Amino acid sequence: MGFYVRFSSSVDARQVFGEMTKRSLYQWNTLLKSLSRDKQWEDVLCQFGQMVRDEEKPDNFTIPVALKACGELREVKFGEMIHGFVKKDVTFGSDLYVGSSLIYMYVKCGRMAEALRTFDELEKPDLVTWSSMVSGFEKNGSPFQAVEFFRRMAMASDVCPDRVSLITLVSACTKLSNSRLGRCVHGFVMRRGFSNDLSLVNSLLNCYAKSRAFKEAVNLFKMMVEKDVISWSTVIACYVQNGAASEAFRVFSEMMDNGTEPNAATMLSVLQACAAAHDLEQGRKTHELAIRKGLETEVKVSTALVDMYMKCFSPEEAYAVFSRMPKKDVVSWVALISGFTFNGMAHRSIEEFSMMLQEDKTRPDAILMVKVLGSCSELGFLEQAECFHSYVIKFGFYSNPFIGASLVELYSRCGSLGNASTVFNEITSKDTVVWTSLITGYGIHGKGTEALETFNRMVTSSGVKPNEVTFLSILSACSHTGLIHEGLRIFELMVNDYRLVPNSEHYAVLVDLLGRVGELDAAIEIIKRMPFSPTPQILGTLLGACRIHQNGEMAETVAKKLFELESYHAGYYMLMSNMYGVKGEWENVEKLRNSVKKRGIKKGVAESLIEIRRKVHRFVADDDLHPNKEPVYGLLKELDLHIKDLENSAYLESEVDSL
DNA sequence: GTTTCCTAGA
Incomplete structure (x- = not known):
């Protein structure tokens, strides 16, 4: 039977096939292809199953489609069955389409070991299979191995990097936050004549934007002849991340004037700008725009809206958006729960969390748990803390260092330093954050000696390096306990030994330290020597010190300056x-x-x-x-x-x- | 007729 139909959509395809009694291999493949084009992954696997039951043998066109569906659905079991089938038939052994699809499926399911084994079994990997591996390492949190694999690929004489493999490489550089490497790739891209490839240039732009190469990003953007919505969105996000919300708005309106249609990602960045600037009016305007463009219902956009309203101190509007959301994911709940706590309504955070568990059946992830523990910590509710602690253990979040640090902080905020140090001792791999949490805990309870002891243990025997936050904690612990000399010594240690640059908060604590013991002149000397002009916080601290020591004259001078600033x-x-x-x-x-x-x-x-x-x-x-x-x-x-x-x-x- | 790639919540 001569049969040929060009299907306009998968629905038509299934209608036609539904009426047929016996399908040829070619017809099966056409159906699966059509379903895959419409991203109907479940249907692809259903029909593939039906095909096998009908005793039609899948060929090297069928297998990649089915494997793609397995990857998208994270159906590793199904994928492994297909892999078994492939292994039994020698004709598939040398097919690189099948090979790269297998690698793709394992990569998507997070099984890098299997992906690597599959790659190693290939007789002669080609550019696509090499790139699939590079991409796999990049996507599964091993950007360094991705770069390493790319290097191996480039050294193999028979393959030559193309635009796709270069984009993948740039993504890895971005994950490594390594703009120097990005710049090297950029040079290579220019020399190889890829500089007009928009996707590639976009990925380079993103690499600069994400790896603290702000100037390079802006320069590259200005030089770009062709710009699409991704280029604009990337640069808007770049401005937001560098604390330049007003610039972000400016670029956004420029983009609109330019006639480029915003998409969901654009809205995300603009909403982040509104949130960062706490600009409720701009936020509402952006919300209206999102509705007009039909983007409001996209989960990520509505989540960004919730986040924006929360950060603009309008929890009611945030909640209104949230309750209208047709679909919610863990990220949406994170925005809601952390938002309530941000607005000083930690009790609502806990209520919503219990709501989520009861009604929504969304499984919490580690990030959400960190937020919930933070909300509980705001309430200082020990009973609840113990409950969440057991929850953390039950759901296997205990090994996560962020969770560990949050628990330590939670118990210290609840005044249970015993539990805090027990949790601390149970954490097998303590990182800087975990150590810092315990030091902070001792600090806020006025246990300066214990804080110092912990700090000393950290620097002498843990092998973990203190960072800016650690120093802020230990300095403020010293200040609260009146350990002046120790505080000054630690400040010196921070600058001289650890070569860390103190920020305004560190200076504020230092001023506080000196101010508390009445060393007002020394405090002023410090302020004068700072590499930046005094912040309101620092002046406020000094003003507080003036009040304690009843130095009215100095207080008035400080206050005058302060009111000018804030x-x-x-x-x-x-x-x-x-x-x-x-x-x-x-x-x-x-x-x-x-x-x-x-x-x-x-x-x-x-x-x-x-x-x-x-x-x-x-x-x-x-x-x-x-x-x-x-x-x-x-x-x-x-x-x-x-x-x-x-x-x-x-x-x-x-x-x-x-x- | 098939496979790899650019924006996105700690």
């Missing part, structure tokens, strides 16, 4: 106001208070949480909640003037249900 932080106004209050300068207090009111500055809500009989009770301290209350400064004469105490002067209790 006029929206109520805390500093309170500090200054308290200083005036102490000296009875009520006129100045009044003046300051009025300027606060005029600028619409609101003091943040202070909260305390305590655990009583397995329930967490929430205390919100906020005098703004009582409009008829007398002005706070009226009370100052009688009250002790600690700002902390002031913030805790009015309580409003609300109960947080334990889970």
Whole structure:
């Protein structure tokens, strides 16, 4: 029977085939090809199964299609069966299409050992099979081996790198965050005349963008004659990651003017820019655009929307988007749960997590667990912490170093340093983060000696190097315990021995350290010698020190500078106001208070949480909640003037249900 | 008639 139909879609194909009684091998292959083109992977495997049951023997056109489906569905068992079938028939042995499809299937299923064995069994690998291996290493978290494999391939005399293998190589350079290597490949690309290949240039652009070669990325983008939506999106993401949200917006509008249609990835980057800038208005506009372009319902876009609204301090809008989502994945839940905690609503995070387990049946992954442990840590709810701890063990997350560090932090925040150090001791491979968590734990509980002891153990006998965060923790532990000399010694150690560059936070702690013991002049000397101008945080710390040591003159100078820099932080106004209050300068207090009111500055809500009989009770301290209350400064004469105490002067209790 | 590649939540 002469039979030939060009199918417009797989639906037509199945209709036609449904009516036929006996199919030829060619017809089977046409059907499978058509289904695979429409990414109907389940159907591909179903029909493949049917084909085998009909005793039609798959050939070297059928096998790659079926293997591709196995890879996409991560059906390694099915894939292995096909591999067994292939092995039995010698005619497949030398077929490179079959070979590369087998490698692809193992790669997709994360089985690099099997992929490598399959590759080694090939008589004469070609460019595609070599590239599949390079790609496999790159995709499965071994970018170094990917580069190594590429090198082996380039040395084999019979294959010559093409555009696809170069794109894969550049991806590996990106994962290694190695722009120098990227630059070498870039040179090779130019010499080989590939410089007009858009995908290849895009991958180079992305490599520069992701490996801290900001200038190179921007230059390359400017030089590009042809740009597509990927080029634009990559460069927008690059600006966002380098903290230049406004530039990102600028490039985005340029892209729109240019007539390039944004896609889901573009929206992700723009929404990230809105989130980074906490720009709710821009975020809402972008949301509207996403709806107009029909991109709102894509899981990643709606997840980015949830994240954006959360970071723009609008948890209600975030939740509205979340509840409308037709499909949710773990990442969406991460955005929701971490978002609530970000907005000071950690109890909602825990509620949503339990909701997820009960109703959504989404399996948590390690990242989500880190977030949940973080939420619990905000609540300081020990009972709940112990529950999550057993959950972590039960679901096999215990070996993850991020989880280990989070548990250590969680127990210390709950005040259970014993449990924290037990967890710490049980972690087999302790990395910098894990060590730092324990040091931080001791630090926040004022156990400076233990923090120091742990720090010393880390630097002398662990083989793990402290990083900037570790130093920040140990410095602040010293500061809180008044270990001045030790703190200064550690600061020197950081700069001289470890060659780490202190940032503004390190300097703030150093200023705090000196300020606490009244070494105000030394603190000012440090500030003067810093390689950058003082941040509001540093000045705020100095102002706090001035208040403790009642140095009004210096306080006024500092405060003036501070208010120029950051006029929206109520805390500093309170500090200054308290200083005036102490000296009875009520006129100045009044003046300051009025300027606060005029600028619409609101003091943040202070909260305390305590655990009583397995329930967490929430205390919100906020005098703004009582409009008829007398002005706070009226009370100052009688009250002790600690700002902390002031913030805790009015309580409003609300109960947080334990889970 | 088939196989490998460029943007994306710690």
